[in-house]
Amino acid sequence: MDLAYNSFNNYLKQRFNAKVWRVTIEGGFDCPNRDGKRAYGGCTFCTADGSSSRAQKEEDPIQTQLYTGIEKQRQRHKATKFISYLQSFTNTYAPTHRLKHIYDQAINHPDVVMLSIGTRPDCLDNEVIELIESYTEKLEVWVDLGLQSIHNETLESINRGHTSEEFFDAIKRLKERAPKTKICAHMIAGLPGEDNDPEFTKSFATAKALAGLQIDGIKIHNLCVLKGTKIERDFHNGLISPVDMNDYIALLIRILRILPPEVTIHRLMGEAPSKDELIAPRWAINKNRFLVELNKRMLEDNVKQGADLVNI
Numbered sequence: 310m311d312l313a314y315n316s317f318n319n320y321l322k323q324r325f326n327a328k329v330w331r332v333t334i335e336g337g338f339d340c341p342n343r344d345g346k347r348a349y350g351g352c353t354f355c356t357a358d359g360s361s362s363r364a365q366k367e368e369d370p371i372q373t374q375l376y377t378g379i380e381k382q383r384q385r386h387k388a389t390k391f392i393s394y395l396q397s398f399t400n401t402y403a404p405t406h407r408l409k410h411i412y413d414q415a416i417n418h419p420d421v422v423m424l425s426i427g428t429r430p431d432c433l434d435n436e437v438i439e440l441i442e443s444y445t446e447k448l449e450v451w452v453d454l455g456l457q458s459i460h461n462e463t464l465e466s467i468n469r470g471h472t473s474e475e476f477f478d479a480i481k482r483l484k485e486r487a488p489k490t491k492i493c494a495h496m497i498a499g500l501p502g503e504d505n506d507p508e509f510t511k512s513f514a515t516a517k518a519l520a521g522l523q524i525d526g527i528k529i530h531n532l533c534v535l536k537g538t539k540i541e542r543d544f545h546n547g548l549i550s551p552v553d554m555n556d557y558i559a560l561l562i563r564i565l566r567i568l569p570p571e572v573t574i575h576r577l578m579g580e581a582p583s584k585d586e587l588i589a590p591r592w593a594i595n596k597n598r599f600l601v602e603l604n605k606r607m608l609e610d611n612v613k614q615g616a617d618l619v620n621i
Contacts (some may be wrong), residue, residue, distance in 0.1 A: 314614040317526060317575040327585065330388035332421075334371060337412050338398040341431060342470030344409035346450035352457075353467045353539035354497070354532065356586075358397060359469050371414035378420060391422040396453075399412035401428040401437050409440060416448060425493075426455040430479035431471040435486060440547075451526070452483060455495040460517045460546055468539075480522055493526035493575050494519050498560055499552040500532055509552070509560045516564040520572075527572055529564060530579035531557050534588040541588055551590040555592050560605050562612060570615035577603065 312319065321329040336342070342348040351357075358395065366374070375393060382388050401408060410488040416424050424444055433452075444450045458464055483492055496519060498512040511575040519527060531552050534544045541547045542554075561577060577600065581587035584594045592599065 311608070313604055313612060314568075314574050315570055315572065316439055317573045319581065320573045325390050327390045328386065328388045329390045329392060329422065329423070330382040330386050331392045331394045332382055333394050333396050334374050334378070334415050335366070335369075335397060335470070336371070336395050338395075338400050338402050340399045340429070340470075341395065341402060342468055343398075346469030347431065348468050350468060350539065351500070353543075353546055354535070356535055372410055372417060375415060375421070379420060380574050389524055389581075390422045391418070392398075392422050392424040392425050392510075393418075393421050394427070396425075396427045397430050398427075400426050401441075402432045405436050405440050408437065412440075412444060416444065416530050421448065422618070423449045423451065425451040425453055427455070429455050431473060433479045433483070435482060438483055438486045438490075441557040442490050444484065445487075445489035450489070451489065451491045451493055452487075453493045453528070454479065454483075456515070456519070457495060457497045458503065458511065459518045460499055460503070460511055463502050463511065463541060467500060467503050467515075477522075479523070484523075491525040493528060494522070494524045495528045497579070498532045498533055498557065499550075501549050504532065504550050505551065509556075512560065513563060517567060518567065520567045524572060526575050527568065528576035529561065529574075531590070531593065532574065533579035533581060533590070533593055535581055536586045536588055544589060554590065554592040554599065554602075558599075558606060561603060562607060565607070565614045566612060566617040568614055569618060570613075570616075574614070 328395060336538065340351055343351040379391050382391065388607040395415060412424065426441065441452060456473070457469060458466065461472050480492065483490060496515045498509060512546060534551055540549060544614055567595045578596060579593060580596060587593060
């Protein structure tokens with residue numbers, strides 16, 4: 310299917326000339342807004358297991374997780390090359406010697422061609438950045454860097470535990486000290502306090518700021534209310550309203566129009582580990598339907614990623 314945006318899957322096919330699939334690895338980390346260093350309780354939208362995919366058992370050795378995951382994805386998806394993805398919690402939140410031990414194990418397979426590390430801007434000191442950059446001598450490395458919103462009042466309301474200034478500083482230092490490491494920024498549209506504006510002005514401002522940072526990739530999520538999270542209570546009390554699918558598609562098209570064409574699109578919607586855990590919005594159960602509808606509307610309107618780049 311022809312896409313109106315630069316999907317990460319297409320990037321992988323062109324980059325490695327093979328079918329590449331993610332293998333999630335549980336590194337046994339925590340987050341500084343959970344253990345008291347910055348705050349307690351974690352992000353209000355996050356589950357107790359740190360938004361884990363639950364594809365692996367945290368108690369299993371990293372090597373076991375990697376090999377088991379590779380064989381599973383090889384059989385299920387006929388993949389031949391793999392991304393070792395440290396996803397849940399904050400995967401740079403440990404002394405560098407421990408990080409090196411985990412990263413070394415996470416890439417210890419001949420068919421791993423990429424290491425992807427999910428983290429936060431306040432957990433990227435210069436020593437950690439230089440450690441991450443050292444792996445670019447062996448394979449492609451991505452840092453998945455969570456921002457969620459450029460608005461500090463929003464970050465405070467979701468108990469994020471860092472500021473937008475810390476995010477911009479982390480981007481600057483990554484570019485200076487790790488020029489070969491690729492950066493994928495994360496944002497969430499329709500966060501509490503940003504969900505009562507029909508134009509989603511604040512969410513669009515976050516996307517606009519990211520578009521000007523020369524990042525390599527982006528993950529855009531709609532706010533999902535998951536069972537057991539703090540925002541579930543707010544949802545049931547009528548304090549938040551997850552975005553309607555049609556409104557979200559309209560917002561995404563506006564965002565994609567201002568993103569440089571070379572920025573790879575890693576994700577365009579939020580998901581739950583299972584449909585039973587998704588409280589709202591229920592349209593987010595069907596990812597394929599959503600992506601087909603988004604692309605259809607863009608093609609019908611003859612709109613492609615980067616169409617409005619000159620207007621930034």
